[in-house]
Amino acid sequence: MEDYFSIDDILSSEPRIYATFHVQAHQLAHLDPAGAAAVWSSNKQSSAEDRLDLPSGHRLALPFWLADSLAQRGVAALELPRCFATGARHALRADARAVRLQTRCPAFYALGLRIAKLVRDSRLSEALVRAFADRCWGIVDSAVFAGARGVAALEGLEEKERKLFFAAHGLDIALRRWKERRIDRIGMAHGVLGKRCREEGPGSPVTPSTSKQRLQ
Amino acid sequence: MDSSAATEATEAELAFQRAEFLAEDELIEINPMVKSDVITLMRGEFGPFEPSITTTVPLWLALALRKVHRCKILPPRWLTVRELDRYISHERENEAELQAIPFYFSEIASLLLHHASDDLVNPGMLRRCVEDLSNIRDSKMRKWMQENVRDRVNAIKVNNLTLHEISVHRPILTRVLGNLYTIHVAPDTRGLSSTDSTNPSSDTTGASDTRPAQGRQLRRVIRKT
Structure with missing residues (x-):
């Protein structure tokens, strides 16, 4: 389902999630230099070669694409990010429309989907579906009806929802243009339009300097 | 971000215009104000046109005639x-x-x-x-x-x-x-067949009961x- 060349998909695998290593990870100390150094310095028996490794049982935040492949090899255990934890699911269940998904995770559904796929958690995906089903028509309505306030609503929206918002908004623009039959009219060029507006303004003489400002 | 709304808008607008284009092929009755022979179009033959004798033409033709005041459209x-x-x-x-x-x-x-x-x-x-x-x-x-x-x-x-x-x-x-x-x-897509994924009574947990x-x-x- 993920598209290899899709920038959105790449970005959705970017958020960091916590992983705990089951094994001593060979040559991976550079992932968390300070943390690994602290562990090794407290451990007197560590050799110089050990210091390049991540100690077993070490917990650190990794980007999802890395944590994902480590977890699939059974090398590390992942923690569920807080935005998909029980508390967050309760909030979504209580009133999905009031939750600001954008602040929780910019690619909420895409990441949630990947995690649900990884841990085979059908409850998580069910929660995501319910959240989207509850939210989607509110988004469409705000895109169509709210005008300027719809832009404010855009702030809490997650990336998939943004796309939906833009689709609804664009459709509404097109519908309005069609209803006004704006296609039939021949419009003025932008430059001419600007000049005309200024001349019609309340008594402001046109001087070269102001027109230059206009252009900028 | 604005551009995606703009693309949607142009696409949708083209859809509306296309619908209008198709609609212009519908037949409509007119009262011509000019005399003319039968017109042969790809669609078929229309006419002959006699002043005040009602005849049927495609909508686009009716609108074109109306624009130059050569007919009266019967709605x-x-x-x-x-x-x-x-x-x-x-x-x-x-x-x-x-x-x-x-x-x-x-x-x-x-x-x-x-x-x-x-x-x-x-x-x-x-x-x-x-x-x-x-x-x-x-x-x-x-x-x-x-x-x-x-x-x-x-x-x-x-x-x-x-x-x-x-x-x-x-x-x-x-x-x-x-x-x-x-x-x-x-x-469900990984490892399971597609028929399983649509069947809620398979071994997935109770959440799928809804x-x-x-x-x-x-x-x-x-x-x-």
């Missing part, structure tokens, strides 16, 4: 205040479905009201009735779409939509349903329409 039977009022009251009474109106209703009404409003009786009132009717149908459609998504049904069947309404509702509805589908199907079974979904769709 279709449904484009009168009385007929539209009947449509509206019928639409209001019947909450459960859309009634059949001409497939190119919005396009023809819009074209005639814009280019040939002099040939219509009481165009202001007509314009209001057309708007009323399409608003009622719109809100019905909106309500159904919301209900169906809320009840988690993956298909909606609605009869008697006009082309204009299809191009208004389809992009959003398919996008919403498509998103729901990708979110809903994904966890998902209606396939048969119930279908029945629901049928009852709704």
